[in-house]
Amino acid sequence: MPCGKAKRVALKFGYDGSIVSETHPAMPLLALIGSANSGKTTLFNALTGSHYDTVNYPGATVEYAMGASRYLPEFPCQVMDTPGLTSLVPSSPDEKVTVDALFKKEQQPDVVVAVADANQLSRHLYLVKQLQELGFPLVLVVTMKDLLHRKNLRVDEARLSELMDCPVIAMDPRKPDVLPKLSEVLQTLHAGSKNRVRPSIAEYESFASHLDEVRISGLFATLDQVEKLVVRPVQTDAAHPAPPLKPVAGIGADRILLHPFWGLLIFIASMSFIFTAIFWMALPLMNGIDFLFGHLVEGTKHVLPDSWFTDLFADGILGGIGAVAVFIPQIAILFLSMGYLEDSGYLARGAALVDRPLSKIGLNGKSFVPLLSGYACAIPAMMAARTIPNRFERKVTLFIIPLMSCSARLPVYALLLAFLTPKDKPWLGGLAMTGLYVMGLVLGAIVSTIISRFSRMKREASGFMLELPALRGPVLRVVVVSAWHKSAQYIKKAGPAIVVISLGLWILTHTPVPSKTDPNVSGEYVTISNSYAASMGHFIEPITRPMGLDWRGGVALICGFAAREVFVGSLALVYRVQEAQDDAGLSGKLLSRMHDLRFEDNGELIFTPSTCVGLLVFFMIALQCLSTVAVARKEMGSWKPALIQLTLFTGVAYVLTVMVVQGLRMLGVA
């Protein structure tokens, strides 16, 4: 795998150099721009030594990797990686954000490094020509010349520089002396373009409106000539004629990966592997974290004096942090495995493979990655849907993403299934869990089929068109660093909210503070049943009772609307799980406590098989995540579809839950 090897060497070179500078706002901004799979990210990692932050563009939720250049001695700057572009006239929302940013004052790059793959020069130079036409000062970096060399071809840099009228550097990442050269070229370029007039939006609009079919064909005709003139055989003399071209690398592998039988088998196997990893590999880690926080809470209470504030700190804050921390293994594993598949080039093949079945239900092969991400978290999944060019298909994808069982539902499923599964048949729990995940997908398919059959929304013709990047061995370091960034981003976004809610809930369940002198209100249980939360719970009890829950379950359910995973922690709080005598982690204690919780009025058990099955149905369908609603509004462009989504999913979930609970009870299931 030549690309993988090249990438690794580039990174190794990165380690050898010294740190030139740290991120500084006054430094010039360098943007890496290029077509998808041109090697931008490899170059980005080489320039920054994989030390980067993900930042948001002003007014946009698209994340960009931004880092200080560590290996450009002559030209300290900030380097920005951008999503792949085919053309400056965008065809999908993610491309639009990149293009818009190029003309926004605050983010406009001072210099551009345009990246093009030597093996598909004419296609990639098309974007470079557009950038030049608009007046961006740029250096052209031609990558993957080692791959080209294997076809006994090389790029004539001097000639290309002359024809394109810009500095050209062919990158062979095996030769680390290229970056100092790039740095010099960039410095000269930047010094020479300081007083230039920056391309304006008006110029861009005029450019875009003049880019018609005739002009595009004309550009390609020029670029075909350029390619012909600069891509030359390595040996040119008549005595040593160039050998015949080898077939394009990776096609042999594609015959297997896209084979009607083996291709499907590999697809199913890799998807099964990801989900197995999420369930089973994460489990010991999750138990560890759960156990750790359980003891941390206990320990804190032991060390600090017995007071209201100690409980607030231990149960409210530490317990809240524990509720976030417990998901980290699953999220990290999902991001890791998806990053691995993406970096190897497989995800594009996966998307092509499922395009036909997905198109039958009103979606697109490009919905595949967003839906798969939906199993981690609906928020990044909705952002990933921006790569779908067709507006209708994008909306339908956005609409059904919340039905994919996100990782926040996992602890709820885990708790309820642990309750339902007989001790002697633990495999039943795993089977039921798989069933729940598949059901999410099935429901999504049903909803999208219904929408695409009955929607009167205006539809553009649908297409797929996707480049399948060359297959290569992923670079572990790049995959790990990227998964780390994504997980950290998720925790930063979801974490504080979860902790705040957990804290707020603790306060609600522990205020008003009972007076110590009153003999009637001693003990935790009495505190909670006189709290504000109790009044709330009692108020909605007529709604929760048909689901089989008392007012305390209702409180936990309300809290679950902030984020689903809060439900488990809330149950632990409202049902006073700390009182349970069990040396397990928090959820272990909760589980043993659930077996003897009773309704206050009639003394019947609350958590019966029918209630738990009902709750599973509710959590599978209901849209209990207000952050998702906010993102859905933004991505779908208005409140209406987002609110329809919220009320439809939650309403259907409630009705089905009541039907399931009452139906099971009529059938004699407790």
Next chain:
Amino acid sequence: MIKPMQTAQSEMTLDKLLAEMNAVVTGLEGSPVFRRRLLEVGFVEGSQVRFLMATPFGDPLVFSLRGASIALRKSEARCVKVRL
């Protein structure tokens, strides 16, 4: 001089190619949005294109164009007129 019969036989659309067949793009048809996307990806008149394989469900199809592997739905490939 080219006989009319021969022209009729060798003119076809991209979706009709058999595996491993090479062809040259002669033009595009279909909606402006499709035509534009196809052009920008590099399906311009005179381009060499090769049909590599179909995906497991028979659609999309994978083509080799200007050094890249590109997956296109049959409905998109139908917009590309080619000559063998």
